[in-house]
Amino acid sequence: MKEYDVIIVGGGITGACTARDCAMRGLVTLLIEREDLCDGASGRNHGLLHSGARYAVNDPEGARECIRENKILRRIASNCVESCGGLFISLPEDSLDYQSLFTDKCREAGIDARIIDPKEARRLVPEVNPGIIGAVRVPDASVDPFRLTDANSLDAVRHGADIVKFRAVTGFVKDAVGRVVGVKTAECEYRGRQVVLAAGIWAAGLARKAGVKIEMMPSKGALLVFGHRLADMVINRCRKPSNSDILVPDDAVSVLGTTSDKIPFEECDDMRVTAAEVDHLLAEGVKMVPSLATTRILRAYAGVRPLVSAGGDARSASRGIVLLDHEQRDGVPGLITITGGKLTTARLMAEQATDLVCRKLGVDAKCRTAEVPLPGSEPFRLKRGIPSWNLAAIGRHGSESGKMDFMDGGSELVCECEQVTRAEIEYCVRAFGVRNLRDLRRHTRIGMGTCQGSYCVDRAAEILAELLPGTSARELVKDYLQERWKGMIPVLWGDTIREAEYMRRRHANEV
Amino acid sequence: MQESSTSRLNFEACLKCSICNTVCPMMAVNGSYPGPKKAGPDQERYRLKDPAFYDYALKYCLNCKRCEVACPSGVKVADLIQTARLKYAPRSSHPVRDAMLASTDLIGSLASPFAPIVNGVLPLKPVKAVLDGAFGISSKRTFPKYSREKFVTWFRKEAAPAQEAFGRYVSYFHGCYGNYNYPQLGKDFVKVVNAAGYGVHLLWKERCCGVALMANNMGKQAARNAAVNIGSFTKALDKDEAVLTSSSSCTFTLREEYKEVLGMETAAYKDKLMLACKWLYEKIEAGEVHLRFDPGFRMDLAYHSACHMQKLGWQDYTIRLLRMIPGVSLTVLDQNCCGIAGTFGFKKEYYPYAQAIGERLFEDIKAAAPQAVVTECETCKWQIEMSTGVPVMNPISVLAAAIMP
Numbered sequence: 001m002k003e004y005d006v007i008i009v010g011g012g013i014t015g016a017c018t019a020r021d022c023a024m025r026g027l028v029t030l031l032i033e034r035e036d037l038c039d040g041a042s043g044r045n046h047g048l049l050h051s052g053a054r055y056a057v058n059d060p061e062g063a064r065e066c067i068r069e070n071k072i073l074r075r076i077a078s079n080c081v082e083s084c085g086g087l088f089i090s091l092p093e094d095s096l097d098y099q100s101l102f103t104d105k106c107r108e109a110g111i112d113a114r115i116i117d118p119k120e121a122r123r124l125v126p127e128v129n130p131g132i133i134g135a136v137r138v139p140d141a142s143v144d145p146f147r148l149t150d151a152n153s154l155d156a157v158r159h160g161a162d163i164v165k166f167r168a169v170t171g172f173v174k175d176a177v178g179r180v181v182g183v184k185t186a187e188c189e190y191r192g193r194q195v196v197l198a199a200g201i202w203a204a205g206l207a208r209k210a211g212v213k214i215e216m217m218p219s220k221g222a223l224l225v226f227g228h229r230l231a232d233m234v235i236n237r238c239r240k241p242s243n244s245d246i247l248v249p250d251d252a253v254s255v256l257g258t259t260s261d262k263i264p265f266e267e268c269d270d271m272r273v274t275a276a277e278v279d280h281l282l283a284e285g286v287k288m289v290p291s292l293a294t295t296r297i298l299r300a301y302a303g304v305r306p307l308v309s310a311g312g313d314a315r316s317a318s319r320g321i322v323l324l325d326h327e328q329r330d331g332v333p334g335l336i337t338i339t340g341g342k343l344t345t346a347r348l349m350a351e352q353a354t355d356l357v358c359r360k361l362g363v364d365a366k367c368r369t370a371e372v373p374l375p376g377s378e379p380f381r382l383k384r385g386i387p388s389w390n391l392a393a394i395g396r397h398g399s400e401s402g403k404m405d406f407m408d409g410g411s412e413l414v415c416e417c418e419q420v421t422r423a424e425i426e427y428c429v430r431a432f433g434v435r436n437l438r439d440l441r442r443h444t445r446i447g448m449g450t451c452q453g454s455y456c457v458d459r460a461a462e463i464l465a466e467l468l469p470g471t472s473a474r475e476l477v478k479d480y481l482q483e484r485w486k487g488m489i490p491v492l493w494g495d496t497i498r499e500a501e502y503m504r505r506r507h508a509n510e511v
Numbered sequence: 512m513q514e515s516s517t518s519r520l521n522f523e524a525c526l527k528c529s530i531c532n533t534v535c536p537m538m539a540v541n542g543s544y545p546g547p548k549k550a551g552p553d554q555e556r557y558r559l560k561d562p563a564f565y566d567y568a569l570k571y572c573l574n575c576k577r578c579e580v581a582c583p584s585g586v587k588v589a590d591l592i593q594t595a596r597l598k599y600a601p602r603s604s605h606p607v608r609d610a611m612l613a614s615t616d617l618i619g620s621l622a623s624p625f626a627p628i629v630n631g632v633l634p635l636k637p638v639k640a641v642l643d644g645a646f647g648i649s650s651k652r653t654f655p656k657y658s659r660e661k662f663v664t665w666f667r668k669e670a671a672p673a674q675e676a677f678g679r680y681v682s683y684f685h686g687c688y689g690n691y692n693y694p695q696l697g698k699d700f701v702k703v704v705n706a707a708g709y710g711v712h713l714l715w716k717e718r719c720c721g722v723a724l725m726a727n728n729m730g731k732q733a734a735r736n737a738a739v740n741i742g743s744f745t746k747a748l749d750k751d752e753a754v755l756t757s758s759s760s761c762t763f764t765l766r767e768e769y770k771e772v773l774g775m776e777t778a779a780y781k782d783k784l785m786l787a788c789k790w791l792y793e794k795i796e797a798g799e800v801h802l803r804f805d806p807g808f809r810m811d812l813a814y815h816s817a818c819h820m821q822k823l824g825w826q827d828y829t830i831r832l833l834r835m836i837p838g839v840s841l842t843v844l845d846q847n848c849c850g851i852a853g854t855f856g857f858k859k860e861y862y863p864y865a866q867a868i869g870e871r872l873f874e875d876i877k878a879a880a881p882q883a884v885v886t887e888c889e890t891c892k893w894q895i896e897m898s899t900g901v902p903v904m905n906p907i908s909v910l911a912a913a914i915m916p
Contacts, residue, residue, distance in 0.1 A: 451527035
């Protein structure tokens with residue numbers, strides 16, 4: 001049996017970043033995930049690369065971490081980040097005193113926050129509420145969490161890491177003195193000298209199996225996906241962080257969120273957005289961007305923040321990085337938990353966790369993850385003669401798109417809303433080991449557009465069934481549409497109910 | 512919950528059903544054209560993200576609007592493509608040619624005084640070779656002839672005095688073709704409208720409607736023309752009952768494109784600007800107008816509904832009007848695009864597509880073998896006459912020939 005230096009449990013953004021860091025420092029690394037990579041909270045958030053401005057007033061340290069990481073990711077993950085910039089707008093009911101406190105705190109944290117004329121803000125973002133009384137420009141950006149996780153996992157593998165997906169950790173292997181020396185799954189065991197829990201909210205349940213108690217508080221955040229881009233910048237409300245006060249341009253859609261509510265642990269695996277949440281999100285969002293009231297909503301979804309309890313409500317809990325050395329804290333050697341934090345600071349979380357792993361293993365290796373560009377972000381030249389509708393796929397995968405074969409039918413457009421081509425699908429099947437259309441979606445964007453797969457899903461399923469022997473196209477369609485349907489239910493009206501009806505009629509046997 | 516959803520040109524109402532693709536004439540003959548769904552609502556989402564997603568293949572769109580007619584969700588598919596072209600299209604590879612073809616009134620006013628020379632020289636092989644080689648105008652194309660006397664010159668001299676006696680009036684938007692190339696159409700119009708008991712006024716100022724300017728990405732010039740025309744319509748409607756037209760593409764541009772593509776206000780005149788056939792049919796139906804037809808008139812005709820006529824949805828007015836003429840035997844042709852799409856079919860690089868698209872219509876016309884094809888569109892006329900040899904008439908000219916002298 002292969003003896004790993006480190007086993008990382010959880011294939012979200014933190015786990016993938018940690019696997020990359022460990023592998024780059026020469027550790028024999030295993031990343032294990034019960035589902036596909038980026039299936040949990042990492043794939044269910046705003047896609048916002050914080051500048052730190054949102055935290056500047058209440059959490060200066062978090063703000064400083066964010067702006068540092070923001071700058072790093074723009075550099076090392078250029079194909080995952082869109083440097084769109086952000087605005088913090090003040091509505092007539094907001095206080096401009098807060099704006100001046102906010103800009104002072106931003107500057108203290110090293111965030112380039114500039115007060116601009118509301119007129120200038122309306123020029124930058126014509127859809128913004130024309131009644132705004134103030135606006136501050138900050139270096140917020142939009143980031144694709146799926147791509148960022150992919151890029152980290154690809155690099156981890158490139159540096160020798162193993163990734164095992166679709167296999168849940170059911171318990172831990174301990175030696176005679178109670179040291180964690182591996183993880184158990186239903187099928188087999190894996191041995192490793194250090195185990196890192198990077199499983200978000202699910203770390204609490206896993207830790208319990210190792211005899212360790214982590215007080216965590218699942219905080220549900222619901223979001224709405226609007227059909228197209230309403231603003232080319234991230235729009236935030238310049239006030240104390242609250243619900244539904246961020247609108248992010250993510251690729252061809254806009255995402256509005258979030259809410260923040262404590263939920264029981266049982267709900268974490270099957271979160272549904274309620275009608276009340278949708279109404280609340282809309283009512284607040286419309287204040288910032290009035291046209292949200294009349295823009296088609298494609299779906300609603302929710303993620304769960306892994307907050308570590310300090311008492312109080314979910315908004316006031318620390319969003320900071322939590323690194324737990326269970327040897328020191330609980331007397332369980334071999335086990336580390338890295339949780340809390342944010343998508344923006346995942347690389348830093350990984351660095352801190354890997355530093356601790358290295359210390360425990362007595363390895364002296366420096367972190368280089370901030371300097372070395374991720375796969376996809378290397379400089380590259382576009383090949384000549386590639387039909388223009390491949391541009392979206394090339395943009396998504398950056399320099400890695402060189403591995404796609406756009407010739408010989410590779411340019412065939414499969415998902416027309418999100419411009420996913422056969423070449424991109426073939427590449428993703430090879431590079432990421434997808435099992436079905438739900439997995440494929442995370443690596444491409446297939447079915448994430450206007451029709452939510454109603455139109456293209458058959459074509460995609462046929463191609464996937466061809467590439468994955470033993471799968472049935474019909475089953476792939478059924479499985480995928482069920483998942484899409486779940487997100488459409490909370491927003492079933494207007495064009496979305498027409499779309500759902502079209503989906504139902506086209507796929508009468510599958511839905 | 513939301514009360515309603517709206518988006519520019521209704522693009523988010525697209526369900527991706529792709530019915531539009533099934534009626535697109537260009538998609539059927541050209542594999543490089545992404546088709547209306549992709550070119551319109553699909554790519555619009557990505558163009559909003561980054562203009563780099565503008566697809567050069569949008570140049571193939573004929574702007575025939577068949578996609579819009581077919582769309583069950585009311586998406587302005589072709590307008591999305593038109594506005595994207597105006598906003599993002601790169602500079603034309605043939606800017607001089609495009610400007611020449613698009614500036615129909617400028618070229619018309621230059622050519623008209625020298626009409627015999629222009630008409631004599633244009634069909635010559637060496638001239639065509641130069642136009643083809645240097646400008647990219649297909650040498651296979653037959654050019655419309657220019658008239659030495661413009662319609663407006665004739666009208667002011669010959670017809671204007673007699674109009675004053677009528678007491679009720681309509682204004683006439685004659686269009687560039689009616690003015691510079693084929694003034695007989697305007698003469699026929701005056702004859703028919705006078706026979707209906709109305710006098711004809713010219714507009715205070717008339718500019719080219721701009722359909723060709725828009726198709727050639729000259730949106731600013733089109734907007735300038737539109738402003739002049741809109742001013743003239745408003746002025747005319749103070750005293751005249753309606754502004755009548757004889758060309759379907761001009762009519763459609765003035766009524767629809769000014770608003771949807773150029774973003775101008777059309778409400779003040781839209782309901783009172785229409786093709787003369789619709790106006791006549793409605794007047795006759797209401798019993799306000801009686802036309803007396805020559806019992807000896809006989810003609811075997813086939814009606815072709817131009818793409819923009821279909822977009823207007825008015826082909827039935829013309830068909831019913833023609834059927835009122837006792838001596839007319841009328842075949843209604845299947846609705847197929849002729850392929851020329853205004854200036855599109857004149858361009859060397861598009862000529863083969865234009866002819867391939869028109870093939871089905873040409874076959875139908877040859878099979879029907881009428882004495883003449885009737886259509887409201889002048890560019891359909893050029894294409895059909897060149898490709899089938901069958902003469903093409905505007906319905907107004909048929910009426911003029913059929914009414915009692």
